[in-house]
Amino acid sequence: MEVGQPGTPAPAGARGALAQAMEAGALGYTVALGLPELRAGIAGLYKRWYGVDLNPERVVVTAGSSGAFLLAFTALFDAGDRVGLGEPGYPSYRQILRALSLTPVGIPAALENRLQPVPADLAGVDMQGMIVASPGNPSGTMLSREALAALIGHCRDRGISFVSDEIYHGLHYGDRCVSALEISDDVYVINSFSKYFSMTGWRIGWMVVPEDHVRMVERLAQNMFICPPHASQIAALAALDCVEELEANRTVYAENRRLMLEGLRAAGFTKIAPPDGAFYVYADVSEFTDNSLAFAAEILDAAGVAVTPGLDFDPQRGARTLRFSYARATADIAEGLRRLQVFMAGRKRA
Numbered sequence: 001m002e003v004g005q006p007g008t009p010a011p012a013g014a015r016g017a018l019a020q021a022m023e024a025g026a027l028g029y030t031v032a033l034g035l036p037e038l039r040a041g042i043a044g045l046y047k048r049w050y051g052v053d054l055n056p057e058r059v060v061v062t063a064g065s066s067g068a069f070l071l072a073f074t075a076l077f078d079a080g081d082r083v084g085l086g087e088p089g090y091p092s093y094r095q096i097l098r099a100l101s102l103t104p105v106g107i108p109a110a111l112e113n114r115l116q117p118v119p120a121d122l123a124g125v126d127m128q129g130m131i132v133a134s135p136g137n138p139s140g141t142m143l144s145r146e147a148l149a150a151l152i153g154h155c156r157d158r159g160i161s162f163v164s165d166e167i168y169h170g171l172h173y174g175d176r177c178v179s180a181l182e183i184s185d186d187v188y189v190i191n192s193f194s195k196y197f198s199m200t201g202w203r204i205g206w207m208v209v210p211e212d213h214v215r216m217v218e219r220l221a222q223n224m225f226i227c228p229p230h231a232s233q234i235a236a237l238a239a240l241d242c243v244e245e246l247e248a249n250r251t252v253y254a255e256n257r258r259l260m261l262e263g264l265r266a267a268g269f270t271k272i273a274p275p276d277g278a279f280y281v282y283a284d285v286s287e288f289t290d291n292s293l294a295f296a297a298e299i300l301d302a303a304g305v306a307v308t309p310g311l312d313f314d315p316q317r318g319a320r321t322l323r324f325s326y327a328r329a330t331a332d333i334a335e336g337l338r339r340l341q342v343f344m345a346g347r348k349r350a
Contacts, residue, residue, distance in 0.1 A: 001336050002306035004137060004280065006198040007328040008249050011242030014199070014235040027230040032222040033214075034061025034206070035230075038237045042206050045240060049169070050179045054208065060217050061206050061228045061236075065167050065192040068207040069096050070224065072188045075209075075217050076129055076161045077102050083129040086117040088282065088313035088321070090137045090165070108316065114273050115139040115282065118147065119154040130155050133165035135177065138282045138313045138323035140168075140275025145178045152184050163188045167205075168278040170196030170246070173254050177277060186210055193232075195278070197239045198249060204232035253279050256326035256333045263337030264324065267344045279327040282310070286320035288347075296322060303343035305336045 009015070021027065033039065039059040046052040062068040069092070077083060079101035085093045087106045094104040105127050109115045116136060132151060134143040143151070148164075155162040164180035164187055180187045192205035209217055221227075239246075260281050261274060271284035289295040292309035300306050310321030326333050 001324045001326070001328070001333070002308050003327070004195075004278075004325055005200050005327055006195065006249065006279075007332070008198045008252075010199045010202060010235060011197070011239050011245045013242040013245070014197075014239040017238035018231055018235045021234045022231070027234070030227045030230050030233060032225070032227050033218050034059070034228055035233045035237065038233050039206075041237050041240045046179065046181060046208075049176070050182050052179065052181050054181065055211065057214060058208050058211055059206055060209060060214070060221065061204070061233060062221070063205070063225055063228050064194065064203040065165070065190050065205040066092070066096075067203075067225060067228070068190040068192075068205050069093070070100075071217055071220055072163055072190060072207060072209075073097060073100050073102060073129075074220055074224075075213060076163070076188065081128040082126055083131060084117075084122065084125055084127040084160075085131050086115075086121075086133070086136070087316065088115060088136075088138050088310060088318065090133060091312045093131055106315065108314075111273065111284075114141040116141055116143050116147065117151065119150050122151075122154055127160060129161040129163065131163040131165060133167070135168040135171065135275070135277030137168070137278060138280050138308070138310070139273060140278040140280045140282065141273055142172070142175075142177055142276040144175075145182065148178055148180060149183045152180060152187060156184070156186065161188070162186075163190065165190050167192045168195050171250060171253060171279060172277040173257055174276060181208060188213075193236045193239060196246060196250070197236070197242075198246070199232070199236065199239065202229070202232040202235060204228060204236045252330060253326065256328075256330055257281075259330070259333050259337060260324060260326045263334075263341065267337065267341040268348070269322075269344075279325055281324045281326070282313075283322050283324065284320060285322050290319055292319050292322055299340070299343060302346075303339040305339050305343075
């Protein structure tokens with residue numbers, strides 16, 4: 001229940017397309033921005049998912065979302081700039097920013113806002129950029145269209161560059177995810193084939209940038225990466241058409257989510273903001289510990305279940321939280337919950 005990685009392989013159609021391409025010829029360098037047909041396919045996804053007419057020339061294929069973050073932060077900011085990020089949030093944002101001589105600015109998100117930042121949280125914060133994730137990691141909570149528009153508007157009015165991390169789009173269990181591109185073209189949107197498309201190790205992602213930023217990003221990509229992996233691009237293009245298999249995966253996650261919410265409560269983890277998307281549950285465990293790292297180690301040692309301490313996501317408040325992932329097979333989730341319930345029952349007796 002620790003790693004945020006699908007337990008399913010890349011779609012069969014993607015694997016088959018790559019096998020065929022490998023027999024057809026060498027897979028050499030592609031253009032830096034990615035295969036034109038893949039960029040067009042991704043643009044088509046925005047039409048299918050959000051009703052957005054997107055110029056494929058604005059799509060930049062990257063070596064996973066990590067490559068997109070490097071390109072986005074390099075293109076948008078200068079050394080010393082301050083970039084806001086909601087806490088709890090994905091820990092690598094901070095490390096990538098620091099590696100680029102940028103300053104991460106943690107913005108504590110309130111439980112009453114379902115652990116997502118709101119404009120009031122940004123008031124008076126000195127920053128040149130803001131990155132927001134919806135669905136969020138570790139919370140799995142999403143921003144409504146109105147909430148996302150409010151954040152984008154706040155940043156636009158103050159000249160703050162806005163980056164929308166949409167890597168978990170496609171994995172929702174009620175209302176669909178809202179893309180920042182439905183609200184504004186003056187944003188950077190980052191996504192990946194890792195999560196919904198179940199292609200983590202293929203290291204293939206993308207971002208959408210304003211038209212007047214394309215050439216700058218292309219020059220950066222040429223020098224930093226040459227191009228995204230050709231083999232992964234071929235597989236990703238085919239994966240876009242594997243809707244039935246991918247939706248079947250989402251059905252499994254939905255069942256895992258149901259089991260997780262019921263099972264965690266039965267184990268005693270009751271302080272939870274139910275996730276709208278992704279495959280995580282973030283729990284307040286302050287009634288059990290003020291050291292989530294030690295608590296996670298105790299659970300691993302005594303129950304044989306790996307969970308993630310909240311310190312990874314929130315340096316200030318994370319000592320009192322844990323993240324549980326339900327990305328694995330349903331049988332694994334059921335077994336993990338059984339072990340957690342036995343462990344917690346024994347801990348209470350002790």
